[in-house]
Amino acid sequence: MIEHDFDEEFVPIAAELQRLPYLSPSRDFADRVIAGIDRLQPARGVAPVLASRHLELHQGGQQAVIPRRRMGVMRATGRATAGVALIAAAAFMFFEVDVLTAILAAATTQYAFAIAAVGAQVGSMVLGPETIAYLQAGAVQAVLLYMTLAVGLFGGYGAIRTAAHIAKRKAA
């Protein structure tokens, strides 16, 4: 019993508060709590991530590659396109740079990820998703793929730029 530290008016309320009954949770409450106590659960297996990745590479590399989120790529591509357009417009308006150079420069310097993503999608269409997955999962193969993509990117950029110069000269 607690000692009185309140006035007489509160005495009946205090008495009533002490008489308030305890309320009971559901009958299976204890079982549900026990089910949540880690120490009382049988050991759960943890997937050996590094080992499984290597093993899956031999199985075609399909599962070792985390599936890309289609929406994420689309959104990134959309944002990149909008950004490139803005930078190109600014470059065209405020500096005496031709539109094509501005677009390509902006794209290669600022939006390499989006270009790589688009390249991977195109590669997936051309080479097939299995090949792409295998290449992405293997270290050597991935380096080769990325080198091919980089060479293709810079080669393509150079070719387009040269064509643009030729067209410009002819027009002049």
Added chain:
Amino acid sequence: MTPKSYTDVSDQQVVVFAQEGREDAYRELIKRYERPVFSLIFRMVRDKETSEDLAQETFIKVLNNIDRYRPEFKFSSWLFKIANNITIDHLRRRQLDTISIEGAPDAITAERARATAVTVTSGGESPLEELESRELGAAIEKAIAKLRPEYRACIILRHVEDYSYDEIAEIVKLPLGTVKTYIHRARQELREYLEGVR
């Protein structure tokens, strides 16, 4: 040594058995405190399902960290402290201030109200006494529910659980002076709410 029954075993000793990984010790701690903890939480959130979830979360958190228990403190104080923290966090998230003794505040159908209402165990009184007691008890429950959540926790811990001001300050993590002020104001408000009932 492992006891056949935990009847005369102190909380501290049961905790030691639980720390050794004994399931019956865990169950004993749940059995001892499920009703006080559930009652405290229910009187703060006024929803049976939510109270069960929060009480469950409290026990799981405490019992998963049983190795961190410091025996110089009362086990029940530690348990109530976690229960209070979890409940206050929930109330801050949900802003549940209005209540109904008959069921959850969001109980829009009779079925939902029945499902969320709590059955109060009878104390073995005569029907008339029980009715009077239930009327006054219900009035007190409603009055408690009108208090601010911080006041509710303090007044319940003081008058229902018999904790000292110092212990309450430790449980609710507030300065002693603030706890005294909260309890004083809670008493005043309860007196006002119950003016016409007594």
